[in-house]
Amino acid sequence: MTDFSKLLNPEQFAAATAQGGPILVLAAAGTGKTRTLVHRVAYLVENGVAPESILLLTFTNKAAKEMLERAEKLVGPDAGRIWGGTFHSICARFLRIWGEDIGVARDYRILDDEDQKKLLGEIIKKNVASPKDFPKKEIVAKMISEALNAREDIETVASRWQTKAAGFTPEEIVRVAAKYDERKKELSAMDFDDLLVNALRLLKESERVRGIVQRKFSHVLVDEYQDTNSLQAEFSDIAAGGSGNIMAVGDDFQCIYTWRGAQIENIIEFPDRWRGCRIIKLERNYRSVPQVLEVANSVMRDVPNRFEKHLKAIRQGGVLPRLYTARDSRSQAKEIVSILAEMRRRGYAWRDMAVLYRSHFHSIDIEKAVISAAVPYRLTSGTSFYELQHVKDVLAYLRLVADPEDELSFMRFISLFPGVGPAGAAKAWAKLSRRFDPLDPASREAFGAALGAKAKPVWKAVENAMAAAKTRIANGDAAMIVLDFCTAFYEDYLRREWDDKEADDRLDDVKELANDISANGTGLKEYLADIALLTNLDLKKTGSSSDSVTLSTVHQAKGMEWPVVIIPWLSEGMFPSPKAVEDGRLDEERRLFYVAVTRAKDALSMISPEMRHMPDGGEFPVRKSVFAREIPPELVEPRRATSVPSFDGGAFRRGGGYQQQYGYGPGGYSRGGYGGGFSRGGGAPTWKTTWRR
DNA sequence: ACTTTATGCGTTTTT
DNA sequence: CGCATAAAGT
Numbered sequence: 151m152t153d154f155s156k157l158l159n160p161e162q163f164a165a166a167t168a169q170g171g172p173i174l175v176l177a178a179a180g181t182g183k184t185r186t187l188v189h190r191v192a193y194l195v196e197n198g199v200a201p202e203s204i205l206l207l208t209f210t211n212k213a214a215k216e217m218l219e220r221a222e223k224l225v226g227p228d229a230g231r232i233w234g235g236t237f238h239s240i241c242a243r244f245l246r247i248w249g250e251d252i253g254v255a256r257d258y259r260i261l262d263d264e265d266q267k268k269l270l271g272e273i274i275k276k277n278v279a280s281p282k283d284f285p286k287k288e289i290v291a292k293m294i295s296e297a298l299n300a301r302e303d304i305e306t307v308a309s310r311w312q313t314k315a316a317g318f319t320p321e322e323i324v325r326v327a328a329k330y331d332e333r334k335k336e337l338s339a340m341d342f343d344d345l346l347v348n349a350l351r352l353l354k355e356s357e358r359v360r361g362i363v364q365r366k367f368s369h370v371l372v373d374e375y376q377d378t379n380s381l382q383a384e385f386s387d388i389a390a391g392g393s394g395n396i397m398a399v400g401d402d403f404q405c406i407y408t409w410r411g412a413q414i415e416n417i418i419e420f421p422d423r424w425r426g427c428r429i430i431k432l433e434r435n436y437r438s439v440p441q442v443l444e445v446a447n448s449v450m451r452d453v454p455n456r457f458e459k460h461l462k463a464i465r466q467g468g469v470l471p472r473l474y475t476a477r478d479s480r481s482q483a484k485e486i487v488s489i490l491a492e493m494r495r496r497g498y499a500w501r502d503m504a505v506l507y508r509s510h511f512h513s514i515d516i517e518k519a520v521i522s523a524a525v526p527y528r529l530t531s532g533t534s535f536y537e538l539q540h541v542k543d544v545l546a547y548l549r550l551v552a553d554p555e556d557e558l559s560f561m562r563f564i565s566l567f568p569g570v571g572p573a574g575a576a577k578a579w580a581k582l583s584r585r586f587d588p589l590d591p592a593s594r595e596a597f598g599a600a601l602g603a604k605a606k607p608v609w610k611a612v613e614n615a616m617a618a619a620k621t622r623i624a625n626g627d628a629a630m631i632v633l634d635f636c637t638a639f640y641e642d643y644l645r646r647e648w649d650d651k652e653a654d655d656r657l658d659d660v661k662e663l664a665n666d667i668s669a670n671g672t673g674l675k676e677y678l679a680d681i682a683l684l685t686n687l688d689l690k691k692t693g694s695s696s697d698s699v700t701l702s703t704v705h706q707a708k709g710m711e712w713p714v715v716i717i718p719w720l721s722e723g724m725f726p727s728p729k730a731v732e733d734g735r736l737d738e739e740r741r742l743f744y745v746a747v748t749r750a751k752d753a754l755s756m757i758s759p760e761m762r763h764m765p766d767g768g769e770f771p772v773r774k775s776v777f778a779r780e781i782p783p784e785l786v787e788p789r790r791a792t793s794v795p796s797f798d799g800g801a802f803r804r805g806g807g808y809q810q811q812y813g814y815g816p817g818g819y820s821r822g823g824y825g826g827g828f829s830r831g832g833g834a835p836t837w838k839t840t841w842r843r
Numbered sequence: 844a845c846t847t848t849a850t851g852c853g854t855t856t857t858t
Numbered sequence: 859c860g861c862a863t864a865a866a867g868t
């Protein structure tokens with residue numbers, strides 16, 4: 151039996167070992183929220199709760215995975231039976247198992263962002279009088295998503311958007327949305343929002359399923375509760391409706407997803423919705439030195455505080471955070487490299503450091519500087535691995551193998567052949583009676599016949615690869631299907647479309663996909679079913695243990711911590727995002743900045759460049775960010791970024807990239823040149839997960 | 844008619 | 859650097 155009182159402070163202990171009933175854990179940044187949740191789970195399992203009757207809802211797969219792994223260390227492999235995952239993946243799972251009760255096919259397909267936009271684009275083109283003046287598909291997607299997540303009429307949302315966008319009437323948006331729904335039904339497909347909407351509908355409309363779920367789950371735990379939207383809050387309320395044992399964990403100061411429908415009210419009103427709810431506050435901050443907390447507190451100084459919080463610094467010592475001014479983006483990037491180098495000299499590992507920015511494009515110059523200094527880094531780009539064009543191309547082929555009636559995959563697949571565009575693809579699909587099975591010789595023959603003269607020369611080799619696929623499947627070796635396809639066709643395709651380097655890079659990604667498939671272990675169908683829900687952090691073989699600096703958006707850094715944190719681009723027009731300010735969401739930007747600051751354990755550096763370059767080569771001055779201006783001067787050490795001449799990468803490389811690749815980590819184990827990540831960028835020994843196309 | 848290539852413009856955050 | 863649109867090419 152674990153002695154939880156020894157592992158936790160009194161408040162954490164109270165939360166982890168609480169008896170039944172609703173509990174709200176207000177966990178300020180760095181107060182051991184994850185630790186508490188993990189021990190809660192362990193406590194429940196140790197006290198006889200069946201792991202499969204625990205439902206743990208998170209916002210990222212990574213968070214779920216981390217908590218389950220840590221729980222496993224405490225209570226053993228039983229923890230693997232816990233139902234843990236993102237809202238989206240749990241909803242998907244519910245729908246796969248019980249969806250038939252509300253007419254959802256067991257093998258429904260999941261549309262990713264790109265699929266959704268493609269469909270919307272086609273619908274707009276077909277159904278709108280003048281598509282040119284009509285809002286772009288991204289905007290339409292936003293309106294539809296906003297309506298679903300905030301549970302409003304599309305018409306209402308569209309009317310509201312009329313002030314921001316032009317060229318449409320709300321009725322037109324309603325019509326496009328209806329057509330989109332129709333099309334999804336035809337395709338037996340759901341987008342991300344549909345997963346939430348339909349899973350909730352399932353619980354509300356099917357008494358049977360609601361009963362099953364409510365009996366099954368005796369404990370429901372929700373992480374990052376401040377970022378739930380109305381659908382998610384109701385979903386977890388109903389799931390916990392049988393036992394009444396719901397534990398919501400969150401921090402209203404860290405609500406950063408209102409643009410995605412998150413309602414800060416959900417956490418604030420939780421005690422009203424669950425009467426008799428016990429409130430436990432975690433206020434002892436173990437993460438950061440007092441100087442960092444002082445800055446964090448100053449950021450939120452004037453924000454109304456529904457739940458009174460007294461953040462207590464536990465750590466002592468530490469140094470003042472630095473507030474730099476830099477001439478421009480390049481000088482900033484150089485300064486970042488020299489801060490990283492300085493910290494490394496002081497004994498920090500690369501993995502102890504992170505650069506956290508507001509928007510992906512802020513990383514461009516930083517990435518360049520880090521590459522030329524041979525600092526190993528990982529950058530999680532906006533595009534997830536499974537959304538890469540070339541990965542999706544190959545996945546389309548695999549999907550057809552697993553599911554011959556997958557129309558979207560067919561369209562993508564056949565479009566790879568020369569001379570085939572959207573029109574030709576549609577014709578072929580009709581000619582093949584809306585079905586193509588690469589494993590069936592007759593179907594292959596029909597496919598070949600539907601191809602034009604330009605495609606014929608490459609077809610033979612592809613057909614051979616398809617013929618071989620059947621044996622591969624029989625042997626349970628789906629990864630080989632990918633490699634066969636590459637040899638027969640896709641490698642040539644890539645070399646035709648791209649220069650050597652880019653083609654090589656893309657080929658590497660495709661091979662990584664093959665690795666991922668063989669590492670997965672399940673069948674092909676199971677592998678393909680839900681990969682749309684995985685993000686760039688979720689690839690099986692990603693070398694999460696490799697020693698590299700993290701370059702990430704603040705959003706993606708939520709829930710994580712590093713000894714050394716650098717926040718660049720604290721300048722007007724960059725952070726806060728001008729779009730958010732325009733929409734009156736400065737408060738959320740402030741919370742986002744708060745999240746960024748509170749990621750730092752020991753050393754925090756913030757940088758405000760004074761000039762901004764435009765794509766056309768011009769530059770103009772920018773003010774310091776309001777967030778930088780607001781920090782009381784005595785809380786930070788002002789510095790000026792000194793534009794050192796060109797950085798000597800050579801001396802650095804010895805302790806940097808080189809060591810990274812062949813050296814030994816703190817754990818004393820060797821990390822060779824395999825499986826650590828995706829090597830990109832011409833010879834520099836950088837280790838990263840870069841999937842920018 | 845349809846596909847491929849050239850050109851111009853605008854960048855939030857994610858499951 | 860990506861995407862949409864326009865023009866050129868088959």
